[in-house]
Amino acid sequence: MSNDAALKEPFESLDRQRLSAALGMWIFLASEVLFFGGMFLGMTIYRQIHPDAIMEAARETNVLFGSINTALLLISSVTMVLADKAAEKGLKSAVLAFLAATAALGLCFLVLKGFEYREDIHEHLVPGPDFKLHTPAAQLFFGFYWIMTGVHAVHLTIAIVAVSTYFVRIWRGGFPFEGSAALPVLGLYWHLVDIIWIFLYPLLYLGGRT
Amino acid sequence: MTDAAAIRSAEAKEPPSYLKAGRTVASWLTTTDHKRIALLYFGSITFFFFIGGAAATLIRLELISPEGRFFTNDGYNRLFTLHGVIMVWFFLVPSIPTTFGNFLLPLMVGAKDVAFPRLNLMSWYLNMAGGLLVLACLILGGVDTGWTFYTPFSSMFSNGYVVLAAAAVFVAGFSTIATGVNFIVTVHVLRAPGMTWFRLPLFVWTQYATAAVIVLATPVLAISLLLLMAERLFGLPIFDPAHGGDPVLFQHLFWFYSHPAVYIMVLPAFGVISEIVTCFSRRRIFGYTAMIWAILGIAVIGFFVWGHHMFVAGMSPFAALVFSFLSFVVAVPSAIKVFNWTFTLYRGQIYFEAPMIYALGFIGLFTTGGLSGLFTASLPIDVHVTDSYFVVAHFHYIMVGGSVSAFFGALHFWWPKITGRLAPDRWARFSAILMYFGFNFTFFPQFVMGYLGMNRRYHHYAPEFQIYHVTSSAGAAILAAAYLLPMGYLTWSLFYGRKAGDNPWGATGLEWQTTSPPPRENFVEQPRVDEGPYLYHPDQVAPFEEAPERRQQHDPQGKSDPTRAGMEE
Known part of the structure; x- marks a missing residue:
């Protein structure tokens, strides 16, 4: 019965609907990859033009915060997959537990990122007149640092809100999570946010320390 | 595709049309019906x-006199x-896809709605x-x-509402x-x-490629x-040369979108023209498969030509050579399309009704615009005409002569539906006809004065260009009347x-098999397709050899459309 509830216009079978939702999300992810791609491209080009200044600046990021956050996001992707698998099997309490864990890990990431930002500001790592380093091009690195991590944090916030929304809907009951494509599609988005961080982490935290 | 009448007579009680499926303002503002969203x-x-x-209009008014009187x-x-900004992102980019694409795509593929109505x-x-x-930006x-938002002027020096305009385009981008x-x-x-x-009808293919x-x-x-806004708002040096940033990087990123955006604007127009030309010449499209590969070819190659907007911005000779070559290459599929439309006309029974006149106008204007594009694709001429009215005329021939003509053609063709x-x-x-002549009147002089050295974006100009500007402004008045x-x-x-009636033009395509206007669910019963598109005459038969009774009939203005029998009051 729950499968019928998940079926929506204009579809006539649940399989097609699930396929469409996944396909739509994949296409959107392609769009997202190009969105972040613009920033990665800019960073790559500036690294080529000013290798020394960019390296000098890259040593100023806090590798401890970055590493812990990487671990948190990787674990959150695991719990997201587990929530999805539990939904396939119809295990409501497990779905709720894993969704809660996913959202909580995401939230921990943001909190840690906040502490890291506070430290960055304290150390004058915001581009401007009183920037810590004196090579002009070093500010380019931190220009990208702030934008890239900021845009990533916005994406993560959206993902946390979406996961929490589905948590509440499933918790209240009545949401046909077994048949719905919501969790797999949400999972795809969550993993994208995770994967982007996997690229940001070496770029921003490890690059200067080779 | 002639059993529409049978379906209709079998269905004694028809469901109400999508227009009558709810009359309140709220029923329009919360609708998930693709047809109503198209009308929104x-x-x-x-x-x-x-x-x-x-x-x-104000620009043309200002340019009548060389010393700039009003602004x-x-x-x-x-x-x-x-x-x-308004014409590119709030008219041209969304124009055909969000209106006719939204309205017709589900109808043409035989679906109830788009995949994600909400x-x-x-x-x-x-x-x-x-x-x-964008309106807030305008009022403030x-x-x-310029619509190109070039840094570092936009990020550091401009005193306009750059962030507001950029945010407007950013948000509208998500919508597309x-x-x-x-x-x-x-x-x-x-x-x-x-x-x-x-x-699939070629209109669907073009919508797919555009998407x-x-x-x-x-x-x-x-x-x-976003990078531009961050630089302007927070002073993050991204394109700032003082910190080793590269303003040309912004141009690369901008044109990586904005050249393909030209194809976002013109590919849907190609689809419209393919539908109209076949219908009003009662011929199958010439080279259906070649048309599809041309559409996909344009979509793919269109991604690799952006550098031709930046030939004078500083680029290695090798890069310039490659971009120039690829810009010539992308003209090939466009030319295939123009030739195929022309071959479709060959020995067809051509009816000069309004949609067809718009379509024929499109072919002429698009060809002119496309050929002038080859001028600008070649390096020496491009250096000469960069930032001149020649370029202005070139892209207006494609976007206004091409896309807007096609938009009006589509409007007249599908208006009955x-x-x-x-x-x-x-x-x-x-x-x-007025639009065709008004358009040429407005923009052809711009080719000439651009080649002679009239720069774009200047409102003070040398007096010898006045004759061209006055002609252009006079043409703009005609064009305004035609709009x-x-x-x-x-x-x-x-x-x-x-x-x-259901099918006033005697056209093929699933959208003509349902009622006009269609019901909320588009079709009374799920349509099935067992033949290819554009069957205006039997396959593999030379023109004039077809038995007349086997040709799909067409009467101007649908005067004797069989599906209209009994509908005249």
Whole structure:
């Protein structure tokens, strides 16, 4: 019965609907990859033009915060997959537990990122007149640092809100999570946010320390 | 495809049309019906078309005299920027996909709706949010960077509302991405039984290719504008040369979107022309498969030619050579399309009704615009005409002569399907012809004066160019009349136009098999497809050898359409 509830216009079978939702999300992810791609491209080009200044600046990021956050996001992707698998099997309490864990890990990431930002500001790592380093091009690195991590944090916030929304809907009951494509599609988005961080982490935290 | 009448007579009691499925304002603003969303978009883009058009009128008015009588330098800069921003992102990019694409794509593939109806509605609200931002920017005083937002002027020196305008475009970009995702999934998943990929009307193929370009190009515009906004708002040095940043990087990112955006604007027009030319010459499309490969070829190659906008911005000779070569290559599939439309006309039974006149006008204007594109693709000529009126004329021939002509052609062709009424054909033909001549009057002189050295974006100019500017402005007045006329007679036709019947043009395609206007669910029963598109005459038969009774019949203005029997009051 729950499968019928998940079926929506204009579809006539649940399989097609699930396929469409996944396909739509994949296409959107392609769009997202190009969105972040613009920033990665800019960073790559500036690294080529000013290798020394960019390296000098890259040593100023806090590798401890970055590493812990990487671990948190990787674990959150695991719990997201587990929530999805539990939904396939119809295990409501497990779905709720894993969704809660996913959202909580995401939230921990943001909190840690906040502490890291506070430290960055304290150390004058915001581009401007009183920037810590004196090579002009070093500010380019931190220009990208702030934008890239900021845009990533916005994406993560959206993902946390979406996961929490589905948590509440499933918790209240009545949401046909077994048949719905919501969790797999949400999972795809969550993993994208995770994967982007996997690229940001070496770029921003490890690059200067080779 | 002739059993529409049978279906209709079998179905004694028809469901109400989508227009009558709810009459309150709320039923329109919360609708998930792709046809109603198409009309919401139609309202909003018409509004923006006239705002952008008003700016163009003021520009042409200012340029009548060489010393610039009405505006300050700054005011003139804001005027052409506004014209560009509104026309590109709030009219041309969404124009055909969000109106005719939204309305027709599900009908043409035989689906009840697009794959994500609520996302479709959300895309309209996002577009409105972007529209409000651009209006706010306009009311507060506008922006003076040109529609291209080049750094470092836009990020560091401009005193206009750059962030507001960039945010407007950013938000509107999300709206088109939503539409693009929706279209791609709809074509993949919701085709009717028997509607194989190589039975799809070319309009659907162009929408599909356009959607792919939208999804892959728009995010790059979004990120370049976001970087620009971050630099302007927070002083993060991204394109700032003082910190080793590269302003040309912004240009690369911007044109990586904005050149494919040209194809976002013109590919849907190709689809429209393919539908109209076949219908009014009663011929199959010449080279259907070649047309599809040409559409896909343009979509793919279009991604690799952006550098030709930057030949004078500083680029290695090798890169310039490659971009120049690829710009010539992308003309090949466009030429294939023009030749195929012409071959489709060959020995057809051509009916010069309004949609056809718009379509023929499109072919002429697009060819002129395309050939002038080859001039600008070649390095030595491009260096000579860069930033001149030659370039202005070139892209207006493609975007206004091409896309806007096709938009009006589509409007007249599908008007009976959308509203259930026929437009008065004499008036429509008159305005189509007026548009063609008004357009050439406006923009052909710009080729000449551009080549002679008239720079774009200047409102003070050497007196010897005045004759061209006055001619151009006179043409713009004619063009304005040609745009305003349809407002009048199309509105008139809503109340007094003849009832259209299901298929007034005797056209093929699933959208003509349902009622006009279609019901909420599009089709009374799931359509099935067992033959290819454009079957206006039997396959493999030379023109004039076909038995006349086997040809799909067409009467001008649908006077003896069999499906209309008994509908005359």
